[in-house]
Amino acid sequence: MPFPDTYPALTRALQARGYEKPTPVQEAVLEPGHEDRDLLVSAQTGSGKTVAFGMAFAPSLLEDSGKLAPVSSPYALVIAPTRELALQVQSELTWLYAETGARIACCIGGTDARREARSLERGVHIVVGTPGRLCDHLSRGKLNLSALRVVVLDEADEMLDMGFREELEQLLDAAPEGRRTLLFSATIAREIASLARRYQKDAMRIDMGAGQKQHSDITYRCVVTAPHEIERSLVNVLRYYDSPTAMVFCNTRLLVGQVQAELLERGFASVAISGEMGQNERSRAIESLRSGIARVCVATDVAARGIDVPALGLVIHASIPSSSETLLHRSGRTGRAGRKGTSVIMVPFNQRRRTERLLGQARINAEWETVPTAEMIAEQDAKRLLEDPTLTEGEVSSNEMVKMLVERYDAQRLASALVNFYTAKLPKVEQLRPVSLEAPARRERGDRNERGERGERSKREPRSYESSGAWFRLSVGRQDKADPKWLVPLICRIGGVQKRDIGSIRIQQDQSFFQISEDKVERFNSCRAGAEHDEVSIEPASAPPEGKGPARGGNRGGAPRSRGPRSSEGRSEKRDKAPSSRKRTGGSRSGERSSRRRS
Incomplete structure (x- = not known):
């Protein structure tokens, strides 16, 4: 069905933006009889909710002429969980109400509060903002809600998860009792239902069946990689899928910086968004993504909601999401409004089971695959070149x-x-x-068996590396201040092993030697060959030469230290030196005491 032509100004705005017919959620809220009712709407992200509630509260705001008269205090208040979502809502409502004369203000953290206050004092019809900043303006007397006709809670579940319940209640309590309350949420959990019962009257419940349809336009893929190669694997995934615009989500600000630096070094046009950035920086990053100046945005979950980039066809989870809700909201940046998208989860092989549980909780069926190889990417490049519109559709020039x-x-x-x-x-x-x-599933079962066997073995017999492990040489020694405290993590990172897999460590003047247990040697060599480790060089070696320095470190992984002849030499050397040292020290002190007595 087409959009209702009750307000021609809104209809023309929709047509100018390419809207031919309403989405399911828009059609549901615009049904006859809903004009004056409170609405409790459950709908997935990217379903066109902003236009839905923008059209839904039009009867409460517009005059018969389809225009808005000047006002001293706002008619509508839209509350959003994040700055980005608030800015997006303001942008959407601005073009939707462009012909009505509506004045729209946005009040969010990270911007000039005085400028926002001046805008509110001049009079606006619609205020969009985040809970904290709106409450600040309310408590300072800059935000007057006495004339409010409609309140919209967008992404109400997220605002409650972020701890904004008190701010929401403060704003809703300050609004007139006769206003309409439109509550939009991805899910109607117990807290949402409780909020609706308290602040809505005879609300119409609209459930768009998000649980059944939320994945229809998104293809989910899980890429299995080595834990220490996440960033390098991410580079190949971006190259293989080659989306015009992509978002990469990380769990921490530190990882955002690391991934961003890696992508820039590899030649990707990318920007970063994280919580410590100012609002102007974040806005510029998003705008460069929308304009095509940047093709990749690396972000924390602060960007999981509120960013709508039409060309965004790829979402990559560089860090496994902390919950199924986070997975869905991150992925929801793509596959929006009928467009297709791909969501890729980077899965370290030792976290496969955790990822499978996460997918099960989100009711997602994902395809599992390995990291794209250089050959696979070359094939994709050739295919894209052959299908490039410049070759297939461009006019043949004869200049x-x-x-x-x-x-x-x-x-x-x-x-x-x-x-x-x-x-x-x-x-x-x-x-x-x-x-x-x-490998991961067998590895996990094997690790449990190995842990059990290790527990029994530790009671019965020590695990000796001297006879069964392989030796490797590091290009750093005592002159480089080599120490097991930083050598062990370095070996684990480069070789993809754990502390318990490392045997004896022998630190000498200009080099060091260490052992890897026999059952991990093949894996260590494989990871070592593919890892970048410019800071040191590691190469296979025979047992360290005798007499070149004391043993250091031992088995840092906790297995019993080998009692080989080399270690006993080191201990003997210490015992031999200690008495002479004490004698010299004692003699010196005696001489000092005698000198003091003589003086």
Whole structure:
């Protein structure tokens, strides 16, 4: 069905933006009989909720002429959980109400509160904002809600999860009792229902069945990778899918910085968004993403809601989401308003079971795959080049330059030049060894068995590395202040092993030696070959030469230390030196006491 033509100004605005018919949630809230009622709406992210409530509260705001008269205090209040979502709502309502004369103010943290206050004092019809800043203006007397006709709670579940219940109640208590209350939420949990019962009257419940339809336009994929290669694997995933715009989500600000630096180094046009950034920085980053200046946005969950980029076709979870709700809201940045999208979860092989539980809780069926190899990416590049509109749809030119090139060079030379021009602008691909998709499940079962066996073995016999482990040499020694405290984490990171897999560590003057248990040697060599470790060099070695320095570190993983002859030499050397040292010290002190007595 088409949009109702009750208010021609809104209908023209929708047509100008390319809206031909309402989405399901828009159609539901615009049904006849809902004009004056409170609404409790459950709908998925990206379903067109902003236009839905913008159209729904039009009867409460517009005059018969379809215009809005000047006012001293607002008619509508829209509360959103994040700054980005509030700005997006303001932007959507601005074009929707462009012909009505509506004045719309946005009140959010990170911006000039005095400028917002001046805007409120001049008179606005609609106020959009975050709970904290709105309450600040309310308590300072800058926000007058006495004439309010409608209140909208957008993403109410998120606001409650973020701890804004008191602020919401303060705002709702300050609003007139006769106003309409429109509550939009992804799910109607117990707290949402409680809030609705308290602040809504005879509300119409609209459930769009988000649980059944929320994944229909999003393809979910899980990419299994080594834990220490997440960032390098991420580079290949971005290159393989090559979306015009992509978002990469990380769980911490620190990881955002690391991933952003890695992408910039590889040649990706990217921006970053995290909580410590000012609002102006965040707004510029989002705008560069929308305009196409940047193709990748690396962000914390602060951007999981409120960013709507039409060309956003790819979402990557560089960190496994903390909950199924976070997974859905992150992924909801793509596959919006009928467009298709892809959501990729980067899964370290030792966190596969956790990821499977997360997918089960979110009722998502995902495809499992390995990290795209350089060969796979090259095939995709060739396919994209052959299907490039410049070749398939562009007009064949006959100007002089084209004629000169055709006359001077043969077809192979021209094709080679075209390929070189095309690939020169592409970011560098990482050379990675794929991780087996079957290995993680067996590994987890094996780890449990190994832990059980290890517990019994530790009671019965020590685990000796001297006879069964393999030795490796590090290019740092005592002169480089080598110490097991930082050598062990370095070895684990580069070799993809754990502390318990490391045996003896022998630190010498200009180099160090360490052992890896025999059952982990193959894995250590595989990870070592594919890892970047410019700070040191690691190479296989025979047992360290005798007499080159004392043993250091031992088995840092907790297994019993080997009692080989090398260690006993080191202990003997210490015992031999200690008495002479004490004698010299004691003699010196005796001489000092004698000297004092003589003086």
